[in-house]
Amino acid sequence: xTLSQLDAVTLLDLQSPVxxxxxRVELELRRLIEDDFPLISEVNQHLLRxxxxxxxxxxxxxxxxxxxxxxxxxxxxxxxxxxxxxxxxVHDDAVDHSALRRGMPTINAKYSHQVSVIMGDFLYSRAVVxxxxxxxxxxxxxxxxxxxxxxxxxxxxxxxxxxxxxxxxQYDLLIKAKTASLMSGACEVGGLTxxxxxxxALARFGEKLGMAFQIVxxxxxxxxxxxxxxxxxxxDLREHKVTLPLIHAIPQLGAEERGQLQRLMDNPEPTQAEIxxxxxxxxxxxxxxxARTRAQGxxxxxxxxxxxxxxxxARELLRASLGFVLERRH
Amino acid sequence: xTLSQLDAVTLLDLQSPVxxxxxRVELELRRLIEDDFPLISEVNQHLLRxxxxxxxxxxxxxxxxxxxxxxxxxxxxxxxxxxxxxxxxVHDDAVDHSALRRGMPTINAKYSHQVSVIMGDFLYSRAVVxxxxxxxxxxxxxxxxxxxxxxxxxxxxxxxxxxxxxxxxQYDLLIKAKTASLMSGACEVGGLTxxxxxxxALARFGEKLGMAFQIVxxxxxxxxxxxxxxxxxxxDLREHKVTLPLIHAIPQLGAEERGQLQRLMDNPEPTQAEIxxxxxxxxxxxxxxxARTRAQGxxxxxxxxxxxxxxxxARELLRASLGFVLERRH
Numbered sequence: 001x002t003l004s005q006l007d008a009v010t011l012l013d014l015q016s017p018v019x020x021x022x023x024r025v026e027l028e029l030r031r032l033i034e035d036d037f038p039l040i041s042e043v044n045q046h047l048l049r050x051x052x053x054x055x056x057x058x059x060x061x062x063x064x065x066x067x068x069x070x071x072x073x074x075x076x077x078x079x080x081x082x083x084x085x086x087x088x089x090v091h092d093d094a095v096d097h098s099a100l101r102r103g104m105p106t107i108n109a110k111y112s113h114q115v116s117v118i119m120g121d122f123l124y125s126r127a128v129v130x131x132x133x134x135x136x137x138x139x140x141x142x143x144x145x146x147x148x149x150x151x152x153x154x155x156x157x158x159x160x161x162x163x164x165x166x167x168x169x170q171y172d173l174l175i176k177a178k179t180a181s182l183m184s185g186a187c188e189v190g191g192l193t194x195x196x197x198x199x200x201a202l203a204r205f206g207e208k209l210g211m212a213f214q215i216v217x218x219x220x221x222x223x224x225x226x227x228x229x230x231x232x233x234x235x236d237l238r239e240h241k242v243t244l245p246l247i248h249a250i251p252q253l254g255a256e257e258r259g260q261l262q263r264l265m266d267n268p269e270p271t272q273a274e275i276x277x278x279x280x281x282x283x284x285x286x287x288x289x290x291a292r293t294r295a296q297g298x299x300x301x302x303x304x305x306x307x308x309x310x311x312x313x314a315r316e317l318l319r320a321s322l323g324f325v326l327e328r329r330h
Numbered sequence: 331x332t333l334s335q336l337d338a339v340t341l342l343d344l345q346s347p348v349x350x351x352x353x354r355v356e357l358e359l360r361r362l363i364e365d366d367f368p369l370i371s372e373v374n375q376h377l378l379r380x381x382x383x384x385x386x387x388x389x390x391x392x393x394x395x396x397x398x399x400x401x402x403x404x405x406x407x408x409x410x411x412x413x414x415x416x417x418x419x420v421h422d423d424a425v426d427h428s429a430l431r432r433g434m435p436t437i438n439a440k441y442s443h444q445v446s447v448i449m450g451d452f453l454y455s456r457a458v459v460x461x462x463x464x465x466x467x468x469x470x471x472x473x474x475x476x477x478x479x480x481x482x483x484x485x486x487x488x489x490x491x492x493x494x495x496x497x498x499x500q501y502d503l504l505i506k507a508k509t510a511s512l513m514s515g516a517c518e519v520g521g522l523t524x525x526x527x528x529x530x531a532l533a534r535f536g537e538k539l540g541m542a543f544q545i546v547x548x549x550x551x552x553x554x555x556x557x558x559x560x561x562x563x564x565x566d567l568r569e570h571k572v573t574l575p576l577i578h579a580i581p582q583l584g585a586e587e588r589g590q591l592q593r594l595m596d597n598p599e600p601t602q603a604e605i606x607x608x609x610x611x612x613x614x615x616x617x618x619x620x621a622r623t624r625a626q627g628x629x630x631x632x633x634x635x636x637x638x639x640x641x642x643x644a645r646e647l648l649r650a651s652l653g654f655v656l657e658r659r660h
Contacts, residue, residue: 035482037482037486039485039488039489095444095448117450118421118425118484118485120447121450121477121480121481122481124454125478128478129478132467132471132475133471135467140462141462144458144459144462145459147455148458150455151448154448155369155370155452158444158445
C-alpha cells in the first residue's frame with residue numbers, strides 16, 4: 001500500500017456514522033468524572049473544554065460495529081477509554097511541565113503541579129470504579145494491562161533524551177507503550193464479543209495504527225509550525241526529546257552537523273537557530289522521509305489485519321481511519 | 331472505654347500470630363511490582379527498603395481470620411492493599427515535595443518529581459492488573475471505591491491550609507478519605523466472604539480505627555521530636571497544615587496568640603520559635619487533650635463494632651490493634 005492508495009479522510013468522515021453514539025459517549029464521560037467536591041468539579045469543567053477529538057472512543061465504537069455491535073455497554077466502555085486517555089494526559093503534562101495542550105492551559109499550569117497529580121489519580125480511579133461497576137472482566141483485563149504499559153512507556157520517555165543511546169528499537173518500544181497500547185486496547189475492547197481471531201486482529205490493527213499515529217505526531221513536530229499544531233514546531237528538540245527522524249539521521253550526520261546537535265542537547269534552552277539547524281540536517285539526511293515510510297509500512301500492516309474481519313461499513317471506516325492518521329494536520 | 335482499659339500493644343503482638351502469612355504477603359508484593367525495565371526495577375528496590383510496617387495487610391489478614399479464613403487469596407489481596415498504599419505514598423510525597431519518608435529519601439527526592447508521578451501510576455495500575463487477574467469482583471469494587479476516595483482526600487488536603495476556613499467537620503471528611511478509607515477497605519476485603527452484617531461491621535471498625543490512626547498521627551506532630559518520629563516535630567505547622575489540635579484551639583486563642591498563628595501562616599518558612607509558640611498555645615487551650623479524647627471515642631466505637639463478629643483469637647487481635655494505634659510511637 002502506498003500513500004496514494006489512501007484517500008485523505010477527515011475525522012468527521014469517520015465520526016459521522018457513529019455521531020449519535022459519540023454524543024452518548026460524551027454524556028457518559030461527564031457522568032464518570034462528576035464529583036461534588038468544588039475544586040474537582042472546577043477542574044473537570046476545564047478538562048471537558050480542553051478535551052480532544054474522541055479518536056479512541058471512535059475506534060472503539062467502529063470496532064464494536066465491525067464485530068456485530070452495537071453492544072449494550074459500548075458507549076460506556078468508549079467513555080472509560082477516553083477517561084483513561086484524559087488521566088494520562090493530565091499526568092503527562094505534569095511530568096513534562098507542559099504549559100499548553102490544545103491551545104489551553106494545562107492543569108499543572110492553570111492550577112498547580114499538585115492538583116494535576118491528584119486529578120490524574122482521581123480520573124484513573126474513576127475509570128476503574130466504572131469498570132468494576134460494569135462487571136466486564138475482559139474489558140478490565142485489557143485496560144488494566146494497557147494502563148500499566150503506558151506507565152512503562154512514560155518511564156521510557158524519560159530516557160529518550162540521549163541521542164546516542166536511544167535506538168530505533170527503543171523508540172518502537174516507547175511508542176508501542178506510550179501511544180499504541182491504548183489505541184490497541186480501544187480496538188480490542190470494541191471487539192471483545194467477537195471470535196478470538198477477530199479480536200486479536202483488532203488489537204494488532206490498533207497497535208500498528210497507534211504506532212503510525214505517534215510517528216506522524218513526531219514528524220509533525222519537524223514539519224509544522226505553531227499555527228497549525230497549536231504548539232511550537234521543534235518542541236521535541238527544544239525539550240531534547242529524540243524521535244524517529246533524528247534517530248535515523250544521526251549516523252549520517254557530518255562533523256559540523258553533529259556539533260550542532262551536541263550544542264542543542266547541551267543547551268538547557270535551545271535557541272530557534274539551533275533547532276532550525278538540526279531540523280534542516282535531519283531533513284537533509286532523509287530522517288523525515290524515513291519516518292514517513294515507516295508510518296506507511298505500519299499502515300499497510302494495519303490494513304492487512306482488517307482482512308480478518310468480515311466486510312462491513314464499520315470495517316471500511318476503520319480502514320479509512322488509517323488515511324486520517326497519515327494525513328492529519330497537513 | 332477509656333485509655334487505661336486498652337493495654338499497650340506492640341505491632342509484633344498483632345503480627346506474630348499471622349507472621350508466616352505476612353511473609354507470603356511480602357513475597358506477593360515483590361511479585362506484583364516486579365518489572366524488567368531497569369529504572370522501575372531500581373525504584374522498586376528502594377521502595378521495598380523504605381516499606382512500612384505492613385499494618386494494613388495485617389488488618390486484612392486478621393479480618394480474614396476473624397471471619398472464617400484463611401481464604402485462598404488472602405495474602406495476595408493483602409499485598410494488593412499494601413501496593414495501593416505504596417502507590418499513594420509515592421504520589422503524596424510528590425504532591426507534598428517531601429524529602430524523607432521513614433528516614434529514607436522519597437522517590438521524588440532520590441530520583442525526580444517525574445519518576446515519582448510515573449512510579450505511582452505504575453504501582454497503582456499493577457494493583458488493578460492483579461485485581462483483574464484474581465477475578466474477585468467484590469474486592470475490586472471495594473478497592474476501586476477506596477482509591478477514588480483517597481484522591482478526593484488528597485484534594486481536601488490541599489485546602490487544609492487555611493486555619494479560619496478549615497472546620498472540624500472538614501477535617502473529619504479529610505481523614506476519612508485520606509487514611510480511614512484504605513484501612514476500612516483492608517478490613518472489609520479481609521471479611522468479604524463473611525455475612526453482610528459482619529462485613530459491614532468490619533468496614534465500620536476499619537474506618538473508626540483509621541480516623542483514630544490519623545488523629546494520633548496529627549497529635550504526634552505536636553508532641554514528638556524528630557528522633558522518635560523520624561520527621562521534625564511541628565512539620566504540619568511548618569507546612570501550614572491545619573489539624574485537629576489547632577482546629578479545636580483556634581476559637582479560644584487570645585489576641586496575641588492569634589497574631590502568632592497568623593505570622594506563622596504568613597511566613598512561607600516558619601521559624602522554630604513561631605512553631606514552638608503555636609504548639610504551646612494549642613496545648614494551653616486543650617487542643618491536644620481534645621484530639622486525644624476524640625481518638626479514644628472513635629476507638630470505643632470501633633471496639634463496639636467488633637461485637638458483631640463471633641468471638642475468635644483474630645477478633646481479639648483486631649481489638650488489640652486499637653491499643654497499638656492509640657499508643658504507638660509514644
